[in-house]
Amino acid sequence: MVRRRDAFDFVAMRARRHETLECGRTRRWACAIATAHLFGICSKHRRGFGDSSLASRRDGTIQCDLAGTTRSMRCLLVADLHYSLQQYDWVTEVAGDFDVVVIAGDHLDLSSMVDFRAQSVVVRKYIAKLTAKTQLLVCSGNHDLDTRDETGEKVSRWILGARDCGVPCDGDSFVFSDTLFTVCPWWDGPTVRGAIEALLAADAKKRPRRWIWVHHAPPASSATSWDGVRHHGDADLRRWILQYRPDFVLCGHVHQSPFRQGGSWADCVGPTWVFNAGHQFGRPPAHVILDCEQQRALWFSAAGNQIVRLDRALRRPIEKLIELPGWLAVKGPDLDPSPA
Numbered sequence: 034m035v036r037r038r039d040a041f042d043f044v045a046m047r048a049r050r051h052e053t054l055e056c057g058r059t060r061r062w063a064c065a066i067a068t069a070h071l072f073g074i075c076s077k078h079r080r081g082f083g084d085s086s087l088a089s090r091r092d093g094t095i096q097c098d099l100a101g102t103t104r105s106m107r108c109l110l111v112a113d114l115h116y117s118l119q120q121y122d123w124v125t126e127v128a129g130d131f132d133v134v135v136i137a138g139d140h141l142d143l144s145s146m147v148d149f150r151a152q153s154v155v156v157r158k159y160i161a162k163l164t165a166k167t168q169l170l171v172c173s174g175n176h177d178l179d180t181r182d183e184t185g186e187k188v189s190r191w192i193l194g195a196r197d198c199g200v201p202c203d204g205d206s207f208v209f210s211d212t213l214f215t216v217c218p219w220w221d222g223p224t225v226r227g228a229i230e231a232l233l234a235a236d237a238k239k240r241p242r243r244w245i246w247v248h249h250a251p252p253a254s255s256a257t258s259w260d261g262v263r264h265h266g267d268a269d270l271r272r273w274i275l276q277y278r279p280d281f282v283l284c285g286h287v288h289q290s291p292f293r294q295g296g297s298w299a300d301c302v303g304p305t306w307v308f309n310a311g312h313q314f315g316r317p318p319a320h321v322i323l324d325c326e327q328q329r330a331l332w333f334s335a336a337g338n339q340i341v342r343l344d345r346a347l348r349r350p351i352e353k354l355i356e357l358p359g360w361l362a363v364k365g366p367d368l369d370p371s372p373a
Contacts, residue, residue, distance in 0.1 A: 094206040094213075094239070105326030106212060107360075111319075112137035112249065112285025113312040115176065116145055116152045120318040121159045129166040131322075133209060137285045138174025138219060138249030140192070149179060153191040164198045168209060171195055171202050173219045174249040174286060186222040204232060211242040212325075215279075219249050226269060237277050243325070244279040251284040256300040257309035258286075261293035274302045281306045281323065288312035291319065291334060298332045298339070301347045306330070327358065 109131040114120045128134050141152045163169045173189035180190045192202050201207040203218035215236045220226040236244070250267040251257040252274055258266030265287045274282060282305060291298035291311035298321060300307045308330060310319040319334040328344040331354055338354035341347060 094208055094236075095201050106132045106210060106323075107325070108133040108135060108245075108283075108323040110135045110137060110283045110308055110310055110321040110323065112283075112310060113139040113174070113288055114318060115139055115142040115312070116147065116156070117142075117314070117316075117318070118155070119316040121156070123316040123318065125159060125162050125166070127317075128163050128169070131167055133168045133170065133214075134163060135247055135283050136169070136171045137247055137283050138172050139176040139285060140171070140174070141176045143176050153179070157191070157194055160195050160200055161198050164200055169195075169198075169200045170207060170214055170216055170247055171200060172216050172247045172249055173203050175219055178219065178221065182224065184222065184224045186220075186224050188221070188225065189218065204228065206232070206236050208241070213239065213241050213244050215244070215246045217246060217248040230273070233273055233277055243281075244277075245281045245283060246279050247283050249284060250286045251290070251300075251307060251309050252282070252302050255302060255307055256295065256297035257284065257290050257307050259293060259296035260287055260289040261296065271302060274305050274307075278303055279305055281308065283321075283323075284309050285312070291332065292336055297349075297351065298334075299330060299341050299347065299351060306341075306343060306347075308332075310334070324358065329358070331358070 107130075109124075109127070111120070111124055111134075114124075114136065124134065124136070140156045141149050143149065145152065160169065160171065171192060173192050177189040177192055178187040180188060182188045189203065195202040196205075201214065201216050203216060205216045207214040207216065213236060215232060217229050217232070218225060220229060233246075248267070248270055250265075250270060252271035253266035253268040254264055254271060255266055258264045270282070282302075284307065287296075287309060288311055290296035290309050298309055298311055298319075308321045308323070310321045310332065311334060313319045313335050315335075317333070319332070322331045322333070324331070325343075328342060330341045330343060332339045333354075339351045340354045341351055
Protein backbone atom coordinates (compact mmCIF):
# COMPACT_ATOMS: atom_id res chain seq x y z
CA MET A 34 0.00 0.00 0.00
CA VAL A 35 2.86 2.39 0.76
CA ARG A 36 4.45 1.82 -2.62
CA ARG A 37 1.11 2.29 -4.37
CA ARG A 38 0.48 5.56 -2.54
CA ASP A 39 3.95 6.74 -3.56
CA ALA A 40 3.13 5.98 -7.18
CA PHE A 41 -0.01 8.06 -6.94
CA ASP A 42 1.96 10.94 -5.43
CA PHE A 43 4.56 10.73 -8.19
CA VAL A 44 1.91 10.91 -10.93
CA ALA A 45 0.22 13.82 -9.20
CA MET A 46 3.55 15.64 -8.78
CA ARG A 47 4.27 15.35 -12.50
CA ALA A 48 0.79 16.60 -13.38
CA ARG A 49 1.18 19.54 -11.02
CA ARG A 50 4.59 20.49 -12.47
CA HIS A 51 3.17 20.36 -16.00
CA GLU A 52 0.22 22.53 -14.98
CA THR A 53 2.49 25.10 -13.35
CA LEU A 54 4.77 25.34 -16.37
CA GLU A 55 1.80 25.88 -18.65
CA CYS A 56 0.35 28.55 -16.41
CA GLY A 57 3.47 30.70 -16.28
CA ARG A 58 3.34 33.88 -14.26
CA THR A 59 -0.17 34.28 -12.86
CA ARG A 60 -1.75 36.96 -10.76
CA ARG A 61 -2.27 36.17 -7.11
CA TRP A 62 -4.40 37.65 -4.45
CA ALA A 63 -5.05 37.12 -0.82
CA CYS A 64 -7.42 38.72 1.63
CA ALA A 65 -7.13 39.50 5.34
CA ILE A 66 -9.85 40.11 7.90
CA ALA A 67 -9.19 43.02 10.24
CA THR A 68 -10.41 41.14 13.30
CA ALA A 69 -9.08 37.66 13.92
CA HIS A 70 -11.65 34.94 14.44
CA LEU A 71 -11.34 31.79 16.50
CA PHE A 72 -12.82 28.91 14.54
CA GLY A 73 -14.71 26.16 16.33
CA ILE A 74 -13.91 22.53 15.71
CA CYS A 75 -16.49 19.79 15.63
CA SER A 76 -17.36 18.64 19.12
CA LYS A 77 -19.85 16.08 17.85
CA HIS A 78 -19.56 14.28 14.55
CA ARG A 79 -22.54 12.18 13.65
CA ARG A 80 -23.05 11.34 10.01
CA GLY A 81 -26.11 12.08 7.98
CA PHE A 82 -25.74 9.09 5.64
CA GLY A 83 -24.11 5.89 6.80
CA ASP A 84 -20.94 4.39 5.34
CA SER A 85 -22.70 1.36 3.91
CA SER A 86 -25.36 3.30 2.02
CA LEU A 87 -25.95 6.92 1.19
CA ALA A 88 -29.62 6.31 1.83
CA SER A 89 -29.34 5.28 5.49
CA ARG A 90 -30.13 8.44 7.42
CA ARG A 91 -28.90 8.74 11.00
CA ASP A 92 -30.18 11.15 13.60
CA GLY A 93 -27.94 13.99 14.68
CA THR A 94 -26.20 17.04 13.36
CA ILE A 95 -22.54 17.98 13.37
CA GLN A 96 -22.04 20.77 15.88
CA CYS A 97 -19.18 23.23 16.07
CA ASP A 98 -18.24 24.93 19.33
CA LEU A 99 -20.01 28.11 18.16
CA ALA A 100 -23.36 26.38 17.56
CA GLY A 101 -26.24 28.29 19.10
CA THR A 102 -24.38 31.60 19.22
CA THR A 103 -25.04 34.59 16.98
CA ARG A 104 -22.17 36.05 14.98
CA SER A 105 -21.36 37.27 11.52
CA MET A 106 -20.09 34.82 8.93
CA ARG A 107 -18.00 35.20 5.82
CA CYS A 108 -18.12 32.26 3.46
CA LEU A 109 -16.06 31.47 0.36
CA LEU A 110 -17.74 29.43 -2.39
CA VAL A 111 -15.86 27.64 -5.15
CA ALA A 112 -16.88 24.66 -7.27
CA ASP A 113 -15.77 22.70 -10.32
CA LEU A 114 -12.06 22.87 -9.51
CA HIS A 115 -11.64 19.66 -11.54
CA TYR A 116 -8.26 18.70 -10.13
CA SER A 117 -6.71 22.06 -10.94
CA LEU A 118 -3.91 22.03 -8.39
CA GLN A 119 -3.11 25.70 -8.83
CA GLN A 120 -6.72 26.50 -7.95
CA TYR A 121 -6.57 24.23 -4.91
CA ASP A 122 -3.36 26.01 -3.90
CA TRP A 123 -5.13 29.35 -4.09
CA VAL A 124 -8.07 28.17 -2.00
CA THR A 125 -5.63 26.81 0.58
CA GLU A 126 -3.77 30.15 0.71
CA VAL A 127 -6.88 32.26 1.37
CA ALA A 128 -8.94 29.78 3.39
CA GLY A 129 -7.88 31.17 6.75
CA ASP A 130 -9.48 34.52 5.92
CA PHE A 131 -12.98 33.01 5.96
CA ASP A 132 -15.18 31.46 8.61
CA VAL A 133 -16.39 28.77 6.21
CA VAL A 134 -15.11 27.51 2.85
CA VAL A 135 -17.45 25.51 0.60
CA ILE A 136 -16.27 23.43 -2.35
CA ALA A 137 -19.51 22.52 -4.07
CA GLY A 138 -18.60 19.45 -6.07
CA ASP A 139 -16.59 18.26 -9.05
CA HIS A 140 -13.28 18.03 -7.25
CA LEU A 141 -11.98 15.49 -9.77
CA ASP A 142 -11.63 15.60 -13.56
CA LEU A 143 -12.80 12.54 -15.48
CA SER A 144 -11.03 13.78 -18.62
CA SER A 145 -7.64 14.04 -16.90
CA MET A 146 -4.75 11.75 -17.81
CA VAL A 147 -4.21 11.26 -14.08
CA ASP A 148 -6.07 8.22 -12.74
CA PHE A 149 -9.10 9.26 -10.66
CA ARG A 150 -7.80 7.22 -7.70
CA ALA A 151 -4.61 9.25 -7.70
CA GLN A 152 -6.65 12.43 -8.02
CA SER A 153 -8.75 11.54 -4.99
CA VAL A 154 -5.61 10.91 -2.91
CA VAL A 155 -4.26 14.36 -3.77
CA VAL A 156 -7.59 16.12 -3.20
CA ARG A 157 -7.96 14.45 0.21
CA LYS A 158 -4.57 15.90 1.14
CA TYR A 159 -5.80 19.36 0.18
CA ILE A 160 -8.91 18.77 2.28
CA ALA A 161 -6.70 17.99 5.27
CA LYS A 162 -4.70 21.19 4.69
CA LEU A 163 -7.84 23.29 4.42
CA THR A 164 -9.27 21.79 7.60
CA ALA A 165 -6.26 23.07 9.52
CA LYS A 166 -7.09 26.63 8.43
CA THR A 167 -10.87 26.99 8.60
CA GLN A 168 -14.17 25.16 8.59
CA LEU A 169 -14.53 23.31 5.29
CA LEU A 170 -17.63 21.75 3.71
CA VAL A 171 -17.57 19.62 0.56
CA CYS A 172 -20.17 17.86 -1.56
CA SER A 173 -19.85 15.50 -4.50
CA GLY A 174 -20.48 16.35 -8.14
CA ASN A 175 -20.98 14.20 -11.21
CA HIS A 176 -17.20 13.98 -11.76
CA ASP A 177 -16.66 12.59 -8.25
CA LEU A 178 -18.62 9.33 -8.54
CA ASP A 179 -16.34 6.33 -8.13
CA THR A 180 -18.59 3.37 -7.33
CA ARG A 181 -22.18 2.12 -7.08
CA ASP A 182 -24.23 1.56 -3.97
CA GLU A 183 -26.33 -1.51 -3.14
CA THR A 184 -29.13 -0.30 -5.42
CA GLY A 185 -26.81 0.24 -8.38
CA GLU A 186 -26.79 4.02 -8.23
CA LYS A 187 -23.52 5.88 -8.76
CA VAL A 188 -22.11 7.46 -5.60
CA SER A 189 -18.90 9.06 -4.37
CA ARG A 190 -17.25 6.86 -1.74
CA TRP A 191 -13.90 8.57 -1.62
CA ILE A 192 -15.36 11.92 -0.58
CA LEU A 193 -16.82 10.36 2.57
CA GLY A 194 -13.21 10.08 3.79
CA ALA A 195 -13.39 13.84 4.41
CA ARG A 196 -15.25 12.97 7.61
CA ASP A 197 -12.00 11.58 8.99
CA CYS A 198 -10.75 15.18 8.99
CA GLY A 199 -13.96 16.45 10.61
CA VAL A 200 -15.26 17.86 7.32
CA PRO A 201 -19.03 17.72 6.74
CA CYS A 202 -19.74 16.11 3.37
CA ASP A 203 -22.47 14.24 1.48
CA GLY A 204 -25.55 13.78 3.63
CA ASP A 205 -24.31 15.73 6.63
CA SER A 206 -25.93 18.61 8.50
CA PHE A 207 -23.65 21.13 10.14
CA VAL A 208 -24.38 24.00 12.51
CA PHE A 209 -22.02 26.98 12.56
CA SER A 210 -23.11 29.73 14.92
CA ASP A 211 -26.74 30.44 13.98
CA THR A 212 -26.47 28.86 10.51
CA LEU A 213 -27.51 25.35 9.51
CA PHE A 214 -25.70 23.88 6.48
CA THR A 215 -27.28 20.94 4.67
CA VAL A 216 -24.80 19.14 2.41
CA CYS A 217 -26.40 17.20 -0.45
CA PRO A 218 -24.72 14.49 -2.54
CA TRP A 219 -24.95 14.21 -6.27
CA TRP A 220 -27.92 11.93 -6.93
CA ASP A 221 -28.07 9.39 -9.74
CA GLY A 222 -31.44 7.76 -9.03
CA PRO A 223 -34.47 7.51 -6.75
CA THR A 224 -32.65 6.03 -3.76
CA VAL A 225 -30.25 8.90 -3.13
CA ARG A 226 -32.82 11.44 -4.28
CA GLY A 227 -35.22 10.07 -1.66
CA ALA A 228 -32.47 10.30 0.96
CA ILE A 229 -31.95 13.97 0.11
CA GLU A 230 -35.68 14.59 0.48
CA ALA A 231 -35.61 12.96 3.91
CA LEU A 232 -32.53 14.99 4.88
CA LEU A 233 -34.16 18.28 3.91
CA ALA A 234 -37.40 17.39 5.69
CA ALA A 235 -35.51 16.54 8.88
CA ASP A 236 -33.41 19.71 8.76
CA ALA A 237 -36.47 21.87 8.11
CA LYS A 238 -37.75 20.91 11.57
CA LYS A 239 -34.61 22.27 13.29
CA ARG A 240 -34.09 25.31 11.10
CA PRO A 241 -32.27 28.12 12.96
CA ARG A 242 -31.93 31.75 11.94
CA ARG A 243 -30.19 30.97 8.64
CA TRP A 244 -30.32 27.85 6.43
CA ILE A 245 -27.81 27.18 3.64
CA TRP A 246 -27.83 24.24 1.23
CA VAL A 247 -24.75 22.93 -0.58
CA HIS A 248 -25.82 21.15 -3.79
CA HIS A 249 -23.63 20.71 -6.87
CA ALA A 250 -26.27 21.27 -9.55
CA PRO A 251 -28.20 24.56 -9.64
CA PRO A 252 -32.00 24.57 -9.80
CA ALA A 253 -33.82 24.24 -13.11
CA SER A 254 -35.07 27.31 -14.96
CA SER A 255 -32.58 29.56 -13.18
CA ALA A 256 -30.04 31.97 -14.62
CA THR A 257 -27.45 29.97 -12.67
CA SER A 258 -28.20 26.88 -14.81
CA TRP A 259 -28.17 28.58 -18.24
CA ASP A 260 -25.29 27.74 -20.60
CA GLY A 261 -26.31 30.11 -23.38
CA VAL A 262 -28.39 27.48 -25.19
CA ARG A 263 -30.48 25.70 -22.58
CA HIS A 264 -30.89 25.11 -18.85
CA HIS A 265 -29.03 22.26 -17.15
CA GLY A 266 -30.55 22.59 -13.70
CA ASP A 267 -32.20 20.16 -11.30
CA ALA A 268 -36.02 20.28 -11.37
CA ASP A 269 -36.27 18.46 -8.03
CA LEU A 270 -33.97 20.97 -6.39
CA ARG A 271 -36.17 23.81 -7.62
CA ARG A 272 -39.22 22.08 -6.16
CA TRP A 273 -37.43 21.58 -2.82
CA ILE A 274 -36.38 25.24 -2.75
CA LEU A 275 -39.93 26.43 -3.29
CA GLN A 276 -41.14 24.02 -0.62
CA TYR A 277 -38.61 24.76 2.15
CA ARG A 278 -37.41 28.26 1.18
CA PRO A 279 -33.81 28.11 2.44
CA ASP A 280 -31.88 31.36 2.65
CA PHE A 281 -29.08 30.36 0.27
CA VAL A 282 -28.21 27.53 -2.12
CA LEU A 283 -24.52 27.22 -3.03
CA CYS A 284 -23.86 25.28 -6.21
CA GLY A 285 -21.78 24.93 -9.39
CA HIS A 286 -21.97 22.38 -12.23
CA VAL A 287 -22.89 24.69 -15.14
CA HIS A 288 -19.56 26.30 -15.93
CA GLN A 289 -20.78 28.86 -18.43
CA SER A 290 -23.73 30.38 -16.58
CA PRO A 291 -22.06 33.58 -15.30
CA PHE A 292 -20.40 34.23 -18.65
CA ARG A 293 -23.34 33.79 -21.05
CA GLN A 294 -26.06 36.26 -21.96
CA GLY A 295 -29.12 35.29 -19.99
CA GLY A 296 -27.06 33.47 -17.40
CA SER A 297 -25.69 34.69 -14.08
CA TRP A 298 -23.72 33.80 -10.97
CA ALA A 299 -26.65 34.96 -8.80
CA ASP A 300 -30.37 34.35 -8.93
CA CYS A 301 -33.43 34.16 -6.71
CA VAL A 302 -35.91 31.29 -6.63
CA GLY A 303 -38.73 32.67 -4.54
CA PRO A 304 -37.02 34.29 -1.54
CA THR A 305 -33.97 32.01 -1.85
CA TRP A 306 -30.63 33.30 -3.14
CA VAL A 307 -28.81 30.88 -5.46
CA PHE A 308 -25.12 31.25 -6.31
CA ASN A 309 -22.98 29.53 -8.96
CA ALA A 310 -19.50 31.02 -9.35
CA GLY A 311 -18.89 29.35 -12.72
CA HIS A 312 -15.64 27.87 -13.98
CA GLN A 313 -12.50 29.45 -15.40
CA PHE A 314 -8.97 28.18 -16.01
CA GLY A 315 -5.93 29.22 -14.02
CA ARG A 316 -5.77 30.82 -10.64
CA PRO A 317 -7.69 32.06 -8.91
CA PRO A 318 -10.88 30.13 -9.66
CA ALA A 319 -14.07 32.07 -10.15
CA HIS A 320 -15.52 32.45 -6.67
CA VAL A 321 -18.26 33.99 -4.58
CA ILE A 322 -17.79 35.62 -1.18
CA LEU A 323 -20.86 35.62 1.01
CA ASP A 324 -20.62 38.35 3.66
CA CYS A 325 -23.53 37.90 6.04
CA GLU A 326 -22.42 40.79 8.26
CA GLN A 327 -22.58 43.36 5.47
CA GLN A 328 -25.42 41.56 3.66
CA ARG A 329 -23.43 41.35 0.46
CA ALA A 330 -22.40 38.67 -2.02
CA LEU A 331 -19.39 39.37 -4.22
CA TRP A 332 -18.38 37.57 -7.40
CA PHE A 333 -14.81 37.58 -8.69
CA SER A 334 -13.81 36.27 -12.11
CA ALA A 335 -11.63 37.00 -15.11
CA ALA A 336 -14.73 38.50 -16.76
CA GLY A 337 -15.14 41.09 -14.03
CA ASN A 338 -16.32 41.52 -10.46
CA GLN A 339 -19.91 42.10 -9.32
CA ILE A 340 -21.87 42.59 -6.11
CA VAL A 341 -25.44 41.95 -4.97
CA ARG A 342 -27.06 43.30 -1.82
CA LEU A 343 -28.77 40.52 0.07
CA ASP A 344 -31.10 42.88 1.91
CA ARG A 345 -32.65 44.08 -1.36
CA ALA A 346 -34.49 42.49 -4.26
CA LEU A 347 -32.21 41.24 -7.03
CA ARG A 348 -31.78 43.80 -9.78
CA ARG A 349 -30.42 43.20 -13.26
CA PRO A 350 -28.02 44.03 -14.67
CA ILE A 351 -26.09 43.19 -11.55
CA GLU A 352 -23.99 45.99 -10.15
CA LYS A 353 -20.28 46.04 -10.92
CA LEU A 354 -17.94 45.91 -7.95
CA ILE A 355 -16.09 49.21 -8.09
CA GLU A 356 -14.32 49.16 -4.75
CA LEU A 357 -13.20 46.26 -2.57
CA PRO A 358 -14.75 46.02 0.90
CA GLY A 359 -12.63 47.39 3.69
CA TRP A 360 -12.02 43.95 5.20
CA LEU A 361 -10.32 42.76 2.00
CA ALA A 362 -6.64 43.65 1.82
CA VAL A 363 -3.84 42.65 -0.51
CA LYS A 364 -0.80 40.92 0.93
CA GLY A 365 2.52 41.63 -0.68
CA PRO A 366 3.77 44.21 -3.19
CA ASP A 367 3.64 41.81 -6.14
CA LEU A 368 -0.05 41.01 -5.82
CA ASP A 369 -2.71 42.43 -8.09
CA PRO A 370 -5.31 44.42 -6.08
CA SER A 371 -8.13 42.57 -7.85
CA PRO A 372 -8.97 39.05 -6.73
CA ALA A 373 -9.45 37.97 -10.34
